[in-house]
Amino acid sequence: MYNTRSIQRFIFVGILATSTLLPIVSVFAEEASTTPVAVETTNTVSTDVPVPPPQPVAVQPVSNPYGFEALWNEGDLITKSTIFILLLMSIGTWYIIITKFIQQAKIQRQGKEAEVKFWAASSIDTAAETLTEASVYRFIAEKGINSTRKHGGNLLERIDFNTWVTISIQRAIDKIQSHLSGGLAFLATVGSTAPFVGLFGTVWGIYHALTAIGISGQASIDKVAGPVGEALIMTAIGLAVAVPAVLGYNWLIRRNKAVLDNIRAFGSDLHMVLLSGEIKNDSKSDSK
Template sequence: MESGLNFIDLILEASVLVQLVMLTLVGMSIASWAIIFQRRSVIAEAQSDARKFEQQFWSGMDLGKLYNEITARSGSSKGLEALFVAGFKEFARHKKNNTGSANMILDGTHRSMRVALSREVEKLESSLSFLATVGSISPYIGLFGTVWGIMNAFIALGNVKQATLQMVAPGIAEALIATAMGLFAAIPAVMAYNRFAKHVEKLEVNYANFMEEFANILHRQAATLVESKTNVSA
C-alpha cells in the first residue's frame, strides 16, 4: 500500500513536462489496447467466415444459387464472399452480354477479384499501423521523459552544498517511471502487431488461393460458353 502511494506521489511530484510525457504514454497505451481487442475480434471473425464460406463453396452447390443467396442478404459481403461476388458478377455480366473470348472474360473477372482482394486486405490491416507506431516510438517518448527528469534532478543538486542519495533518488525514480510506461505501452503493441500481421498475411494467401481456384472454374465455364456459342453460329 505504501509503495503504491509512493508511486503515485512520484508521478504527482514530477515536472510538468514529465507528467505530459506520462499522460501521452497512458493515452497511447489505452488506444492501442482498444485497437488490439477490436482487431482481434475482426480477424477472428474473418477467419471463421472464410472457413464457413469455403465449406459452402466446395459443397457442390450451384454457383448461381450461391451468388443469389449472398446478394439477397442484408449488408455487404466481406472476405471470401466479397471476392466470390465480385468475380461471379463480372462473369455473369459477360455471360449475359455474350461478348468476348474465354480469356477476355477471365481477365475481367480476375481484375474485379483483385480489386476486391485489395479492399478486404485493407480492411483487415486497418489500424495496424497505429500499433506499429506505438511500438516503435513509445520507448523513445519514455526515454525523453527520463532524460528530462534526470536532468532536472541534477540541476536541483547544484543548489545544495552536499548531495546525498536521498536527495537525488526521488528525481531519478520519477524520471525512470517514464521509461517504464513507455515500455508498458510499446511491448503489447509490438506483440499484437506481429501476431495480427501474421494472421492477415495468412488470410491474404488464403484469399489469393481461392481467387485462383475460382478463376479456373470460371475459365472452364467461359470456355464451354464460348465453344457452345461457336457451335451454334456454325
C-alpha cells in the first residue's frame, strides 16, 4: 500500500515538473536560436572595412518629344512651309532694321559735314565740291545749282525763277525721302501679318490634335500633347517675328523724321542762297 502511494506521488511530481519545465526549456531554446544571429550582426558591424557609399543612379538623357526639333521632324508640309515663311519674314525684318540704321547714321554724319564745310565755302560752286560724292547734301546742292543754270528757253522762262528752284530742290528731297522709306512697308506688312501666319499654324496644330483624338478614340494627354505643343510653338514664332517688325518700324520712322528735318532745313537755306543771285553773277563774270 505504501509502495503504491509512493509510486503515485512520484508520477504526479514527475508530471508536474515536466509541465513546468517545458515552457522554460522552449524559451531558452528560442533565445539560444536567436543569439547567434545577434552575434553575427554585431560582428558584421564591428568590422574595420569601410562600407562604400551607394552609387548614384545614372540619368539617361531624355529627348523632348514636344520641342521645336520634334515639331520640324514630325511636321507635315504645311507646318514646315509656315515655319519657312516666318523665318523669311524674320530675316528680312532684321536685315532692313540693320541696313536702315546704318543708312540713317551715314546721312547724319553727312549732315554734320555739310554744316562745317558747305557754309564755310566762298561760293556755291566750291561749296558743293567740298562735300563727298555720295553725300545726299551734295546731291541736293547740285540739283539746286543746275536748276538755276537751266532756267531758260521759251518754256522754262514762263515759270517763275523762285518756283523753278523750289521745285528742283523739293524733287531732290523727295527722292531722298523715298530712298529712306524703302523697306519700311515690308516691316509694316510683317508686323501686321506675322501673328496671323502663326495663328494659322496654331489652327493647323489644333486640327492635328482633334484628328489624333478621333483616331485613338480617347482624349489622353499623350495623344494631344504633341499637336497642342506644336500649335503653341507656332503662335510663339509668329509673335517673335511680329514684335521686332512693329518696334523696328516705329523706331525707323522716328529716326527718318529727324533726318529729313535736317535735310529740309538745308534745302531751305540753299534755296535762299540761290535766290540771292550769286549764280547769275558768277555766270556773268565768266561770260565777260
